Amino acid sequence: MMLSKEFKMDTEKSAIFIIFGGSGDLAHRKLYPSLFRLYKTGLLKDHFAVIGTARRPWSDDYFRGTVITSLEESFDDDKKIMEEFAKHFFYQSHDVNDSEHYIALKNLAAKLDDQFEAGHNRVYYMAIAPRFFGTVAEHLNSEGLKTKDGYNRLVIEKPFGRDLDSACELNGNISKAFPEDDIYRIDHYLGKEMIQDIPNIRANNPKFEAALNNKYVSNIQVTLAESLGVEDRGGYYETAGVLRDMVQNHIMQIIGSIASDDPEAKDAGVIHKNKCDLFASLKNLTPEEVDKNFVRGQYDTDELGDEKAYRQEDKVAEDSQIETFTAGKVEFNSKRWSGVPFYVRSGKRMPNKASRIDIVFNEKVSELGIKPNTVLTLLIERTNDHSILINGIDYKESGQDFIKFPEEPEFTKACEAYESLIIDILSGNRVHFTLWDELRSTWKYIDSIRERWDSQKADFPNYISGTMGPDSAEMLLERDGNSWIWD
Numbered sequence: 001m002m003l004s005k006e007f008k009m010d011t012e013k014s015a016i017f018i019i020f021g022g023s024g025d026l027a028h029r030k031l032y033p034s035l036f037r038l039y040k041t042g043l044l045k046d047h048f049a050v051i052g053t054a055r056r057p058w059s060d061d062y063f064r065g066t067v068i069t070s071l072e073e074s075f076d077d078d079k080k081i082m083e084e085f086a087k088h089f090f091y092q093s094h095d096v097n098d099s100e101h102y103i104a105l106k107n108l109a110a111k112l113d114d115q116f117e118a119g120h121n122r123v124y125y126m127a128i129a130p131r132f133f134g135t136v137a138e139h140l141n142s143e144g145l146k147t148k149d150g151y152n153r154l155v156i157e158k159p160f161g162r163d164l165d166s167a168c169e170l171n172g173n174i175s176k177a178f179p180e181d182d183i184y185r186i187d188h189y190l191g192k193e194m195i196q197d198i199p200n201i202r203a204n205n206p207k208f209e210a211a212l213n214n215k216y217v218s219n220i221q222v223t224l225a226e227s228l229g230v231e232d233r234g235g236y237y238e239t240a241g242v243l244r245d246m247v248q249n250h251i252m253q254i255i256g257s258i259a260s261d262d263p264e265a266k267d268a269g270v271i272h273k274n275k276c277d278l279f280a281s282l283k284n285l286t287p288e289e290v291d292k293n294f295v296r297g298q299y300d301t302d303e304l305g306d307e308k309a310y311r312q313e314d315k316v317a318e319d320s321q322i323e324t325f326t327a328g329k330v331e332f333n334s335k336r337w338s339g340v341p342f343y344v345r346s347g348k349r350m351p352n353k354a355s356r357i358d359i360v361f362n363e364k365v366s367e368l369g370i371k372p373n374t375v376l377t378l379l380i381e382r383t384n385d386h387s388i389l390i391n392g393i394d395y396k397e398s399g400q401d402f403i404k405f406p407e408e409p410e411f412t413k414a415c416e417a418y419e420s421l422i423i424d425i426l427s428g429n430r431v432h433f434t435l436w437d438e439l440r441s442t443w444k445y446i447d448s449i450r451e452r453w454d455s456q457k458a459d460f461p462n463y464i465s466g467t468m469g470p471d472s473a474e475m476l477l478e479r480d481g482n483s484w485i486w487d
């Protein structure tokens with residue numbers, strides 16, 4: 001995209017992937033298509049194999065058939081190349097609670113390592129329910145699956161806990177079996193091109209970087225909006241809600257990318273330390289401040305009564321107190337950001353899908369040669385080939401030059417988030433994964449909101465499907481003399 005990430009696609013990687021939950025939705029919809037793209041680029045070629053594991057008794061051939069079917073939904077390549085790719089796939093029936101099964105898995109991995117000369121490298125991918133993460137990690141260690149000569153990397157999907165206590169417990173279990181350096185916690189927003197480009201954009205535009213602080217920024221807004229409802233995920237959603245599902249992880253990580261210090265840092269340790277410092281400076285909320293600074297909503301049917309209200313969705317309680325919308329004001333105690341509100345918002349059944357960061361500058365920014373009150377928008381999902389807007393129009397046509405690029409944007413290299421993250425896992429690059437210290441700070445913050453909400457009954461449903469959420473979300477900003485840029 002803007003300053004495209006450089007991948008050495010000519011460097012073939014070798015590894016045995018063991019995918020727990022190999023028959024599931026995530027594996028088929030995201031992981032196998034991503035691995036296939038890497039196969040087509042040559043990053044994965046001769047020296048890799050994928051073991052899918054789950055309880056159901058599939059044969060290798062049946063498993064390969066399901067993999068090919070999932071590829072056919074996303075690619076129109078010749079079936080022959082899909083079949084060649086699928087020859088690297090093997091299936092092992094496995095119950096995560098059965099120790100014997102890990103021995104079978106270990107033997108199969110060793111056999112495939114010899115067959116494909118995979119360098120004793122292992123990627124253990126947890127595409128299963130979070131309650132199994134700890135059990136699997138412990139068994140991988142106790143049953144001796146970890147190899148001595150290659151690397152052993154553990155990949156964990158969200159959610160990582162449901163509050164600080166459960167996240168601590170999970171982390172304790174996992175870290176008994178794997179050192180922090182070998183744990184790759186996925187937040188797929190960190191795999192998105194725009195989010196990965198933000199440090200480059202900041203580092204390459206000194207005026208913009210000089211303006212990114214409390215002297216020149218009025219407020220920053222992060223919106224992750226979806227037009228759909230919970231669809232068939234009502235059961236999961238009842239255990240989560242948008243605060244846990246979107247704010248604790250994706251929104252906080254997006255804020256981390258725009259607000260951390262030192263965007264020129266290349267070292268993963270330094271980058272993570274800067275992000276940890278930022279999250280450690282989160283201004284914690286008293287119960288009264290939660291009431292003032294965070295609003296929650298739950299969708300009702302639409303104006304015509306055609307759409308289901310959240311409480312009418314499958315596997316959702318008739319009196320559910322789970323929020324499908326939230327908006328809030330996040331603040332930091334840091335020298336750089338003290339006094340700047342970060343307004344965050346995420347919801348289901350909003351008018352459109354949108355993922356964006358709006359940076360609203362104040363009048364003083366003219367000192368830096370940026371027009372007063374300029375709004376810079378970073379579109380996390382590109383729309384009509386636009387990625388960056390200045391006052392609502394493409395930055396190139398805005399008449400302002402504080403954002404420039406040495407080369408014209410390249411729109412051909414779209415790399416899916418999961419594909420990009422798998423490249424990082426294979427390369428041992430931990431920059432785009434979340435560290436435990438970051439999670440600890442963000443969970444602590446989110447817990448204070450959750451606890452307050454759980455202690456009070458909400459007046460749900462309180463917004464109509466297809467609208468911008470409850471009126472209180474507008475009032476949150478109006479009170480400060482601000483307004484949402486995306487409305």
Ligand SMILES: NC(=O)c1ccc[n+]([C@@H]2O[C@H](COP(=O)([O-])OP(=O)(O)OC[C@H]3O[C@@H](n4cnc5c(N)ncnc54)[C@H](OP(=O)(O)O)[C@@H]3O)[C@@H](O)[C@H]2O)c1
Binds near residue numbers: 055
């Ligand atoms: N789907 C997504 O888009 C998505 C997005 C973000 C995060 N995630 C996370 O990714 C993980 C997987 O989600 P999913 O949607 O793929 O779930 P899913 O479709 O329900 O798949 C779960 C998998 O786990 C296997 N499994 C269940 N119990 C097992 C056991 N006791 N032993 C061994 N395998 C077992 C299932 O196969 P059997 O029934 O045959 O055992 C199946 O392959 C979850 O942590 C989820 O939160 C998913």
